[in-house]
Amino acid sequence: MARQVKCAICKLEGTNESFISIPKSTKGNYYFCSDSHVKEHEYQELEKRKAKWIMDYIAKLINYDETKLFPNSIRKELNKLRTMYEYDVIYKCLCDGASTVVWKANNGGWSNEWGMVRYIFSIIESKLNDTVKTIKNDEMLMEKVDEQADKMTSVDVINEIDVTTTTVKDKSKSIINFLDEEDL
Numbered sequence: 001m002a003r004q005v006k007c008a009i010c011k012l013e014g015t016n017e018s019f020i021s022i023p024k025s026t027k028g029n030y031y032f033c034s035d036s037h038v039k040e041h042e043y044q045e046l047e048k049r050k051a052k053w054i055m056d057y058i059a060k061l062i063n064y065d066e067t068k069l070f071p072n073s074i075r076k077e078l079n080k081l082r083t084m085y086e087y088d089v090i091y092k093c094l095c096d097g098a099s100t101v102v103w104k105a106n107n108g109g110w111s112n113e114w115g116m117v118r119y120i121f122s123i124i125e126s127k128l129n130d131t132v133k134t135i136k137n138d139e140m141l142m143e144k145v146d147e148q149a150d151k152m153t154s155v156d157v158i159n160e161i162d163v164t165t166t167t168v169k170d171k172s173k174s175i176i177n178f179l180d181e182e183d184l
Contacts, residue, residue, distance in 0.1 A: 009037040050087035051078060054094065058120060061098055062105045073117045081121070085128060093131050097123035 002015035008030045019031040020038055032038045058064075058074060081090050094101075100123055110116035 005031040007031060007033040007037055009033075009040050047082075047087065050091070051075075051082070054078060054087060054091050057091070057094060058101075061094075061101045062116065062120070071113050071117060073114060074120070077117055077121045081124065081128075085132070089128065089131055089135065090124060092135075093124045093127040094120075096127050096131070 002017045004013060005016045005019055006013050007019065009032060012033045014031075014033060016029075016031060019033055020035070022030045022032065022038065022041070024030055030041060032041065055070065055074060055078065059070065064070065078090070101120055104110070104119060110119060
């Protein structure tokens with residue numbers, strides 16, 4: 001017997017027989033009216049896991065006591081950065097500045113929580129432009145490598161190689177061949 005359900009993304013109503021069902025991590029199911037909404041949900045879940053990974057990493061860097069409530073301001077600052085940069089870029093910047101954060105946490109710490117949050121995110125923000133530039137350069141380099149690999153493996157290029165004109169150099173020459181009789 002069909003029952004009424006709503007799409008988890010667009011809230012369109014339908015039946016559990018006509019919608020796509022994905023099990024939740026706890027109990028029950030998510031329902032989606034299209035494959036594109038399933039992909040959107042998977043993307044959102046991936047983004048949530050990346051954000052949690054970054055926050056867990058920050059907690060590890062600052063030796064945050066698990067009995068305390070994790071600062072909500074870290075989540076807010078992370079969400080602000082996420083509007084402009086991908087989590088992967090933010091995480092790379094955090095990893096690059098991790099030693100500085102650990103040093104500060106172990107040598108005096110911060111006077112208040114907001115100072116800690118601003119210190120951590122100032123380090124991240126100071127590395128963002130360089131990291132983005134490095135990633136773009138790496139991507140351009142990989143594209144060039146792929147293009148060269150495609151050219152080298154092309155059948156036309158392989159057929160154009162003239163094997164008969166290859167020469168072998170005599171490696172037995174030594175410096176003595178270049179010296180005059182007077183130099184000996």
